[in-house]
Amino acid sequence: xxxxxxxxxxxxxxxxxxxxxxxxxxxxxxxxxxxxxxxxxxxxxxxxxxxxxxxxxxxxxxxxxxxxxxxxxxxxxxxxxxxxxxxxxxxxxxxxxxxxxxxxxxxxxxxxxxx
Amino acid sequence: xxxxxxxxxxxxxxxxxxxxxxxxxxxxxxxxxxxxxxxxxxxxxxxxxxxxxxxxxxxxxxxxxxxxxxxxxxxxxxxxxxxxxxxxxxxxxxxxxxxxxxxxxxxxxxx
Numbered sequence: 001x002x003x004x005x006x007x008x009x010x011x012x013x014x015x016x017x018x019x020x021x022x023x024x025x026x027x028x029x030x031x032x033x034x035x036x037x038x039x040x041x042x043x044x045x046x047x048x049x050x051x052x053x054x055x056x057x058x059x060x061x062x063x064x065x066x067x068x069x070x071x072x073x074x075x076x077x078x079x080x081x082x083x084x085x086x087x088x089x090x091x092x093x094x095x096x097x098x099x100x101x102x103x104x105x106x107x108x109x110x111x112x113x114x115x
Numbered sequence: 116x117x118x119x120x121x122x123x124x125x126x127x128x129x130x131x132x133x134x135x136x137x138x139x140x141x142x143x144x145x146x147x148x149x150x151x152x153x154x155x156x157x158x159x160x161x162x163x164x165x166x167x168x169x170x171x172x173x174x175x176x177x178x179x180x181x182x183x184x185x186x187x188x189x190x191x192x193x194x195x196x197x198x199x200x201x202x203x204x205x206x207x208x209x210x211x212x213x214x215x216x217x218x219x220x221x222x223x224x225x226x
Contacts, residue, residue, distance in 0.1 A: 043216040
């Protein structure tokens with residue numbers, strides 16, 4: 001039972017570098033999402049997808065890009081990293097469009113530091 | 116505006132105590148989730164509620180739709196319950212149907 005697999009767990013970048021956070025789930029979930037978690041704030045939605053080929057922006061999408069070419073994978077790309085993107089990132093999935101049908105499954109998180 | 120408020124922000128308890136964590140929200144919802152974030156950072160789902168009450172082991176979650184309020188109770192608390200507990204809400208309108216998260220309640224249970 002892999003659930004949601006998120007990599008890498010830790011990453012240090014220099015300002016201006018690009019990178020991709022990987023997220024994969026093996027539960028055939030339609031809904032996948034990326035959040036960032038910052039001190040003193042709740043999880044905030046970056047981008048989400050309600051199925052393969054469909055993505056949309058969340059609350060804080062600037063500086064991030066996503067694609068959903070398969071049901072299983074939902075990578076998050078940082079195009080040109082900035083110190084403001086230093087955060088902990090979580091990928092999550094659930095069955096059904098927009099997660100209306102039940103339990104959320106989270107990846108283990110990726111701690112990103114941008115110098 | 117779609118808002119979720121949790122209280123208290125921080126909570127320290129002695130082992131064995133009964134614990135209550137509160138979540139209130141601003142407007143009508145279709146579902147409310149309680150999540151647990153361990154000190155190592157991983158997040159697991161505890162409950163999803165749309166009405167009434169759910170129980171799993173020593174954890175009980177209740178929701179009052181009219182009052183726009185939910186509570187998470189932990190009976191006979193144990194140090195392993197130490198974690199951040201997060202409330203997340205799906206509003207009926209706005210937020211594109213996506214979840215809005217509270218800031219979390221950090222619980223520390225002392226032996």
